[in-house]
Amino acid sequence: MLTELSVWRRWLVDDHRALQSIFIGGGTPSLLSVVDVERLLNGVASLWPLPTGCEVTLEANPESVCFDKLQGYRRAGVNRLSLGIQAFDDNRLRQLGRCHDLATARQAIRMAQQAGFASLNLDLIYATPGHDPIIWQRELTEAMAWQPDHLSCYELTLESGQQQWSLPDEEQQLDLWRITRQTLAQQGWQPYEVSNFARPGQACRHNRHYWDFGDYIAVGAAAHGKWTDPNNHLYRSANESNTRAYLKRLSGRNPTLLLEPVNRHQAARECLMMGLRTTTGLHRQTYESVSGYDLLQQQPSVVQQLAEAGLLTVTDDHIILTESGTAVANAVMLALI
Secondary structure (H helix, E strand, O other): OHHHHHHHHHHOOOOOOOOOEEEEOOOOHHHOOHHHHHHHHHHHHHHOOOOOOOEEEEEEOHHHOOHHHHHHHHHHOOOEEEEEEEOOOHHHHHHOOOOOOHHHHHHHHHHHHHHOOOEEEEEEEEOOOOOOHHHHHHHHHHHHHOOOOEEEEEEOOOOOOOOOOOOOOHHHHHHHHHHHHHHHHHOOOEEEEOOEEEOOOOOOHHHHHHHOOOOEOOOOOOOEEEEEOOOOOEEEEEOOOOHHHHHHHHOOOOOOOOEEEEOHHHHHHHHHHHHHOEOOOEEHHHHHHHHOOOHHHHOHHHHHHHHHOOOEEEOOOEEEEOHHHHHOHHHHHHHHO
């Protein structure tokens, strides 16, 4: 990863934008030793001067951390921790095949707080088979009681091989989604994206950057990034998912980056889908700079129909999903695409 970062720095020698955030995530990065995390962050800092207040997040699973390791991560420069709790219910944790139980999850949160992280996120998953609204309400109440800064509440998505699971039907999933928003809103939690909620001023800067269609460097096996050149041409990077192939490419004499241009149609589609997920909505000027069109001029009848149906609101600067529109966000996006 340090080699790849060096190649990126040479590629972007004329790009003087400062780093605003670092996110160590995917898989279980909390399996890394403190020394490895410190070496990685020092390597980043040697290539890109880090501004004061740079957000540095590390994802962790409860069973893979201890107090000394968490303290070490903090000393290394990590100032935001994202814990993959997934459920505050032992039956659901077993159902999800997690390696930790509820007692381990609670202990991990307690240790993270004692280690003094400036910001803490808890990841939760809902709409698992048989997920009862009463249980979910209780789980959300406990999550808030721990007083983290941020909660990510994702609806379960099945991968291939899990299709035999019987998930709640659409109406039941919608009920769980409504419970999530209502329960958190009553306690002052602000939804700033379909699945993400934060205390005022505590939205994740890194994730927000994705949804605002910003550029980001991605390093490591299976990492995907996005970069825009000075002529507003968009590129995607996509590393090999096979670790051996990734290491082989970067261990040679002339390590290279895997970059591919993205056409305007594809870029516009991604920009629209990302922007509409947020509560601030799709920034019309950003969409126009990516696609070459104002969405209202491109699809006036569709936008009008969706607005009249109460699914979105149009302002001078943004196109924003209403509460009803957010509940059927995929359908709205599909209509616009």
